[in-house]
Amino acid sequence: MALLMRTGDLTLDAPAVTPTSRTHAARTVEAVKVYSSGPASVRALDGVSVGFDRGCFTAIMGPSGSGKSTLLHCLAGLDTLTSGRTYVGDVDLGALGDKALTRLRRDRLGFIFQAFNLLPTLTAAENITLPLALAGRRPDPDWYDTVIDVVGLRTRLGHRSAELSGGQQQRVAAARALVSRPEIIFADEPTGSLDSKAGAELLSFMRRAVDVFGQTIVMVTHDPIAASYADRIVFLADGRVVGEMHDPTVARAVDHMKHLGD
Numbered sequence: 001m002a003l004l005m006r007t008g009d010l011t012l013d014a015p016a017v018t019p020t021s022r023t024h025a026a027r028t029v030e031a032v033k034v035y036s037s038g039p040a041s042v043r044a045l046d047g048v049s050v051g052f053d054r055g056c057f058t059a060i061m062g063p064s065g066s067g068k069s070t071l072l073h074c075l076a077g078l079d080t081l082t083s084g085r086t087y088v089g090d091v092d093l094g095a096l097g098d099k100a101l102t103r104l105r106r107d108r109l110g111f112i113f114q115a116f117n118l119l120p121t122l123t124a125a126e127n128i129t130l131p132l133a134l135a136g137r138r139p140d141p142d143w144y145d146t147v148i149d150v151v152g153l154r155t156r157l158g159h160r161s162a163e164l165s166g167g168q169q170q171r172v173a174a175a176r177a178l179v180s181r182p183e184i185i186f187a188d189e190p191t192g193s194l195d196s197k198a199g200a201e202l203l204s205f206m207r208r209a210v211d212v213f214g215q216t217i218v219m220v221t222h223d224p225i226a227a228s229y230a231d232r233i234v235f236l237a238d239g240r241v242v243g244e245m246h247d248p249t250v251a252r253a254v255d256h257m258k259h260l261g262d
Contacts, residue, residue, distance in 0.1 A: 024051035110177030167198025
C-alpha cells in the first residue's frame with residue numbers, strides 16, 4: 001500500500017499512511033475491483049488507497065480504462081469492491097446491506113452524471129426535489145432558494161425537460177444533487193454532453209458550491225479544462241494512483257496526461 005509524497009506539482013509513491021475519516025469525506029483502502037474471472041478478467045482497480053478531503057473539489061483523471069469511473073462508482077456505493085474497503089466518513093460501505101446502502105446514497109450523497117436523468121413528465125422544480133420527495137422530506141425553503149438562485153433557474157422552474165436547453169437540464173441535475181445538502185457530490189463526466197459555454201457554466205457552479213457552501217465534490221473527467229476548476233487532480237493509470245496535482249492549470253494537466261499515454 002502506498003500514499004503519495006508531493007514533489008512540486010506532482011506526487012510520487014511513498015511509504016503508506018492509511019487515509020482517515022477525520023479529514024476525508026470519502027476514502028478507499030487497498031481497493032481492488034476485478035471484473036469477470038480467468039484469462040478474461042480485468043483488474044479495474046489494483047490496490048487503490050486514496051482520500052478525498054472535505055470541502056474540496058477533486059478531479060480524477062487518467063487514460064481510457066485506467067479505472068477512474070470504477071473508482072467513483074465504488075466510492076459512491078454504486079458498485080462493490082472485490083477486496084479492500086470504501087468509506088463515506090467513518091461508514092464502511094462494504095458492511096452495509098442493500099437497504100442501508102440505499103439510504104446512505106439517498107441521504108448523504110449527491111450525483112451528477114453525463115446523462116441528466118431527469119423525468120420528462122416533471123417540471124424542473126419537481127425534478128430538483130424528487131429525491132427528497134421519495135424520502136418523504138421537504139427541502140429547507142431558504143436553502144432551496146439559495147440553490148435555485150446560484151444555478152440561475154428561477155425563471156425556468158415550471159418548465160419540463162424538453163423545454164430546457166442541455167445546459168439548463170444539467171443545472172437542474174446539479175441543483176437536485178445539492179438541494180439535499182449532501183456530504184459529497186459525485187460527478188461522472190458531468191460536462192461530457194454539454195457545449196463549451198454550458199459546460200463552463202456548470203463547472204463555475206460546482207466551483208462556487210465548494211467555495212461558498214463548503215461542498216465536497218469528486219469528479220471524473222477526461223477534460224483538462226474541466227479538471228482545472230478543481231483544487232486537486234488525482235491521476236490513475238492501469239487501476240493505480242500514479243500521481244496528483246494541486247491547484248492545477250490546463251497546461252499542467254495536459255502535460256501530465258501526455259505522460260500517461262492519453
